[in-house]
Structures are given as C-alpha cells and as structure tokens.
Amino acid sequence: MKKLLPILFALVLCACNDEKKDAPQGKNLHISGTVKGLRKGTLYIKKIEDTTFVTLDSIVIDGNPDFESYLNIESPEMYYLFLNRGETNSMDDKLLFFAEPGDIHIDTRLDGFFAKAKITGSENQKLYEQYLKLKSRYTDKNLDLIKLSAETSDPKKLDSLDKQHVSLLKRHYLYTVNFAVNNASHEVGPYVAVSELPDAGVAGLQYMDTICKSMTPKVANSAYGQLLKKYVDQLKEEQQEKASIN
Template sequence: MKKTLVTLLTLLILCSCGKTEKDLIVTGHIKGLKKGTIYLKKIEDTLLVTVDSLIINGDPNFTLHGNIESPEVFFLDLDKNSTEQDRIKFFADKGTTIINTSLKNFVFDAEIEGSAQQDIYEEYLLMISKVNNKRLELIKEQFEAQRDGDSVALDSLVKVSKNLVKRQYLYTVNFALNHNDSEVAPYLALSEIYNAQVKFLDTINKKLTPKVKTSKYGKELEAFIKTIKETEK
C-alpha cells in the first residue's frame, strides 16, 4: 500500500512538472538598465495581458518564459505602463528568442533573433516603413498647401495620398500571398488590412497552407471573414 502511494505521488509530481514547463523562452540583455521591471506580454481576447515579468536589480540580463501553441506576436515592455512606442513587438515560436537592446533606445536598438516568422515580419516592416515615411511627407505637404490656400496642390496631394494607401494595401496582400506558408500572412491580414474589401482577405485565407490555417491567426482570420460575410448578408 505504501509503495502504491509513493508511486502515485511520484506520477502526480511528474505530471505537475510537465504542465508547468514553458515552451517559449525570451532572453537577452538591455544595455544601461540597472533597475526596473521587464514584462513579457501578448494579446488575449483583445486585451494586452502579462505572461511573465522580472525585476531587474543590477544585472541587465533577463530571461522570461511563456506558453505558445503556434507562432504569434509577443511584446516586451520595460514597465507596466509602457506605451506602444516603448514596446518591442516580435513574432515568437516555440524555443528561444533572443532580444538585445539598450535602455536609451529601447525599441530602435532592438536586435531580435529567434523565429523564422520574425525574419519574414521584419522583411515586411522594412518595406512598409518606406511607404509610411512617404505618407508622413504627404501629410506635411498637405498641411502646407492648406495653410497657403493652394487648393490645386491640395487636391493633387490628396489623390497621391489615396493612391499610396491603395499601394500599401496591395503590397500587404501580395506579401501575404507570397508567404502563405507563414503565420505572418494571416496576422498581416488581421492587423494591417482588416478593413480592406473582404475579397482580399478571402483570397489570402484560401491560399494559406493547412498548417497555417490551423494556427492561432489562421483560425482568427477564418472567423473574422465569416463574421464580415454574415454581417453583409
């Protein structure tokens, strides 16, 4: 009887350990950080929730843990009230993601190594940043034309701006289609062009590989499109 109880307790302990084991490790170094709290966060049901946290006291190295079923976006915050501008956004997968950055330029200096999805996401961000810079230039020029009362120039700039938005949407659609075997594709559809015509979202959804379709963002895109179609009936 005693041996049976010991065996049962051992099995319970092993099962318990298995359940608490994390399959995502986020580690790295923040140059110049001596004191503060680092938070690992992600979106759950439209809310930003804390997955893990660590109080830094002298040692700028950190290691955080989380659970992940399929590749998804996580965030690294330096304090609980960080804004979007102070938050490092990255695509993670099971295994280890390494983030090295600095306290002075927390987001700008971030170097991220880890998932294949992160590499693809960075490729997208690099291209789209050029479009965003052009949009900022156009906004400035529109403001100046409006200030100077130059309606002809303003109308022209508005048309250019609208065409640029269309180009951005089409680029995102094409990028997603060209990376239909990555979870980045449905994520971009949901985060960057969610208000596009449903036919574009549907095209991306239908081209996703079976593996991506069953991922977190693959399922969310399918459900999102279904909701839109039902609303339009």
C-alpha cells in the same frame, strides 16, 4: 599522460558549462536577452487577449541586465516586452516581437529600448521585419503628402494630393496582400492581414479572402489564421444581409 589530465578535465568542464539548460516540462518557448545599461527595473512579457494586455511573466532586474523566461505557446503569436524603469519613466518602454516555439534572443539597450532592439531565433519575426522595412516607405511617402497638403490651399493641388494619397493607400494594401500570400506558410501572413487590412473598405474582404485561401493547413489552424477566417466569415455574412435588404 599526467600532463594531459588537467587539459582533459578542463575540456570536460567547458563542455558541461556550454550545455543548454533543459526547458521546464510543458514549456516550449525560451526567451533570453540583455538590456544593456539597465541596473534596476522589471520586465514584463505580455500578449493581447480580447483587446487587453495579459501578463505572461515578470522578471526583476537587480544589477544583472540579462534576463530569461520559459513559456508555453500554442502557435506563433505577437508578444510584447514591457520595461518598468522603476523611478524613471519613458515613452520608450515596450517592444513587440513575434514569438514562436524555440529559442528567441532579444538584445537591446536602456537608451533605445525599442529602436535598438535586435531579435533573433524567430522566422516569423525575421519576415515581419522585412515587411516593416518596406512598409516604412509608404508611411514616409504618406507623411510627405500630408505635409504638402498642409502647406497649400490651392484646390487643384489639394485634389491632386488627395488622389496620390488614395493611390498610395491602394499600393500599400496590395503590397500587404502580396506579402501575406507569398508567406502563406508562416503565421505572419494572417497577422499582417488582420492588423493592416480591416480598413481597406469593400476591397478588404476580397484581399483577406485571397489570403485565407492561400494559407497552409498549419497556418489556417493557428491563432491568427483562425482569427482571419472568423473575420472574413463575419464580413461575408454582413454583405449577404445587406444584399437581402436591398
């Protein structure tokens, strides 16, 4: 029995150390992570309100590259993690992530703050990364068309490339609509709609209205769900005004 006591005591200590810290009262979002290679600097967690970045929290890094923050979030929303490197500047100083209630973990590096980031704990983030992966195919193809257009002055070739560009754009819009409808129970659905479809021309209203009608009540009441509904109502009103004038 005497031999077992030290072992039992050690197990109790391990169990205590492994216990998750209770979140501060009124906070439903825990963000933690590591910026490997960072020794000094400041991290800022921000979001956009009325086209302006608003700082939600700031974390000073001094020797330890680990960080954490407790926040309150009403509904899933896109947040930004900014890095102020102190004495050195870099264009690679921010990454965006889909925040939602719960525990979100961000692992990244100083030499690849955005490109090497791995974000876990958010279902909306996981779905958004899937969307971006497929969207990149359209982006790459579009860059190829732009390059080919710059390399020729043949009117027929330019006309053909222009038609390919229009066709590619339509496929991208339809992919976005299908993604949003298929993920109507997640806030990422209306988010991609309001961020990707406003420049879709006349068809944009039809696309966004379809997404609006597919949203679940929970998503419809979220920040992006309400934003999408407001935008669709505004477009419908503008169309009615134009029709009455004509």
